[in-house]
Amino acid sequence: MIKVVILGAGNVGIHLYQNFKLTPEVDVIQLFSRKPEKLDFIGNTPEVISDYAKLAEADIYILAVLDEAISEVAQKLSINTGLVVHTSGSVAMDSLSILDNFGIFYPLQTFSKNKEVSFSDIPLCIEANSEENLAKLKELGDIISSKVFEVNSEQRRALHLSAVIVNNFTNHLFTIAADYCHENELPFDILRPLIQETFDKIQDLPPYDAQTGPALRNDKNTIETHLEMLNEDRKIIYKALTDSIQKTHGKKL
DSSP: OEEEEEEOOSHHHHHHHHHHTTOTTEEEEEEEOSSGGGGTTTOSOTTEEOOGGGOOOOSEEEEOSOGGGHHHHHHTOOOSSOEEEEOOSSSOGGGGTTSSSEEEEEEOSOOOTTSOOOGGGSOEEEEESSHHHHHHHHHHHHHHOSOEEEOOHHHHHHHHHHHIIIIIIHHHHHHHHHHHHHHTTOOGGGGHHHHHHHHHHTTTSOHHHHOOSHHHHTOHHHHHHHHHHSOHHHHHHHHHHHHHHHHHTTOOO
């Protein structure tokens, strides 16, 4: 059995805790939070701690904390033999180099507090400062996910940026569309089948091949009409995306 301590009670830490608790191969012996009241849903159990001095010996310590807090938390740890990893997509592994055994355990997924997530299909990106430590992370990852990838820090940064584009930026575009629908007394639900089809399509096609729309067709009349309908902020976004699509596909306005 792998003994694990999770430090951090944010979305990533809580989802890791909940998934590990469902597996007999992993024993989450402690869950650390500076604000233990955030963990009331777990109950008053000895595994919830808020004092670094009370950290127990474990095989793997997972720092599921804010990016800017990773180095600070690492400096507060007195770990003899355990492997310490963080879950950030953009912070280099060397941020933990003051420790003897360190690495990365990065789940590539968006997490929300009240939405349950199964890790079975979530890609886990791992990296470690030795082959032995990498094998430990591979063993831990394989317990909860069928998709474990060895990814170095430079690749992980590129992956994180790509994830921001496909997740955060896309969701912001949904927000703009929802606001525009509301302004025109239209329910956003009308767009949900189109959104679903857009994502279904790229399960089988490269995104480049799945591109459609007035920018691809170089439909200047429709593009100009759309631009006239938008306020200045939205016009900038629409034009930037239209220009990018046309440059990608070799067309000009």
